[in-house]
Amino acid sequence: MIRGLYAAYTGLEAAWRYQEALADNIANATTVGFKRQVGAFASFQDVLLAQQEPVPAPLPARIQQIVGQIGTGSFVAELTTDLSVGPFQHTGEELDLALERGFFAVEGPDGARYYTKAGHFQRDGEGRLVTPHGYFVLGEDGQPLTLPAGSVSIEPDGRITVDGNEVGRLLLLDFAPGALTRAGAAYFTAADPGTPVDSGLRQGYLELSNSQLTEELTTLLAVHRAYQANQRILATLDTTLDRATGELGRLGG
Numbered sequence: 001m002i003r004g005l006y007a008a009y010t011g012l013e014a015a016w017r018y019q020e021a022l023a024d025n026i027a028n029a030t031t032v033g034f035k036r037q038v039g040a041f042a043s044f045q046d047v048l049l050a051q052q053e054p055v056p057a058p059l060p061a062r063i064q065q066i067v068g069q070i071g072t073g074s075f076v077a078e079l080t081t082d083l084s085v086g087p088f089q090h091t092g093e094e095l096d097l098a099l100e101r102g103f104f105a106v107e108g109p110d111g112a113r114y115y116t117k118a119g120h121f122q123r124d125g126e127g128r129l130v131t132p133h134g135y136f137v138l139g140e141d142g143q144p145l146t147l148p149a150g151s152v153s154i155e156p157d158g159r160i161t162v163d164g165n166e167v168g169r170l171l172l173l174d175f176a177p178g179a180l181t182r183a184g185a186a187y188f189t190a191a192d193p194g195t196p197v198d199s200g201l202r203q204g205y206l207e208l209s210n211s212q213l214t215e216e217l218t219t220l221l222a223v224h225r226a227y228q229a230n231q232r233i234l235a236t237l238d239t240t241l242d243r244a245t246g247e248l249g250r251l252g253g
Contacts, residue, residue, distance in 0.1 A: 021079050022220040025211040033086075033118030033186040034209035036216070037079045081182060086117075086210035088202065094152045095121045095129070098207040100200030102174040103188070106135040107144060115173065115194075117207050118186040123147055139168045140196075157198045172197040 021037040028034040088098050097104070097119035106114050114135065121137055124130045129137040129145040136144035140158070150163035158170035173194030180188040 017079070019220060022216055025216045026213065026220065028185050029209050029211045029213045029216065031118075031185050031209050032120050032206050033116055034211060035086075035117070035186075036082050036209070036211040037182075038082050039079055081180065082210060083177070083180075084210050086208045088205045089208055090205055092204050094154075094203065095123070096204055096206050097121065097154065097170075098202045098205040099172065099197070100202070102172045102197035102200065103194075105138040105142075105171040105173055106131055106187075107138055108135050112189070113138070114183055114187040114189060115175070115180065116187050120206055138171045140171045142171065145170070154201060154203045156201045158201055170201070172201065 018039040021039055025036040028036075085100065099117060099119065103115035103117055104119060106116055108114055116131070116135075118131065120132060121129050122132070124134070127146045127148060129147055131137065139145045145160070145168050147160070147167060148162050153161045154170070155161075158172050159166060160168050160170065174197050175190055175192055175194050179190050179192040179194075181190065183189045
């Protein structure tokens with residue numbers, strides 16, 4: 001019965017964590033360059049039981065401390081980012097860019113470097129190429145790109161010309177699977193310097209979110225049903241255990 005309680009609880013934990021990820025996927029279904037999260041389930045036969053903060057705590061804040069091993073139940077072993085390319089949407093805007101592979105390099109207000117697939121760029125008041133959040137788009141020299149006034153043309157390898165004159169080249173980098181860490185809806189960080197990309201850029205297009213609303217909602221419904229089922233099992237086992245304890249008390253008396 002105790003094993004059953006563990007199995008039901010870990011099932012609840014698995015469903016809750018996956019619901020959190022699915023809710024984020026749904027919320028960003030229309031976010032340019034967003035990459036959805038997917039859950040990888042595992043059995044406790046293959047992993048160590050972790051002692052954690054209460055379930056409502058945010059995922060990054062949870063304290064995981066190994067406390068032992070148990071051979072029942074399941075949980076979300078990890079949430080991974082699906083880096084598959086999202087659909088391309090033609091906009092015709094000269095500063096809207098999409099990549100078939102790799103990421104744009106940008107610099108945040110804190111001076112840190114980030115990587116993104118969201119290529120919806122614009123000029124700021126000083127002619128610098130920036131994201132809608134004000135992050136500076138970096139050139140191959142690692143410095144923010146500044147574009148003079150004029151008609152902009154960008155080649156598939158990232159070379160930029162304004163009125164026919166080359167003014168710079170975008171820093172485009174690709175990374176090995178698992179090298180990127182999420183740092184926002186459409187931003188990532190990496191300790192790895194990355195591999196230069198010299199092809200696959202499309203001017204006048206945007207890469208949309210790879211989160212498909214219908215698929216995410218269907219999965220969320222299934223996970224929610226699993227959560228409810230484990231709730232009922234947990235309640236039933238708790239009631240049964242309470243009755244058994246009462247019976248033992250009477251027998252002992």
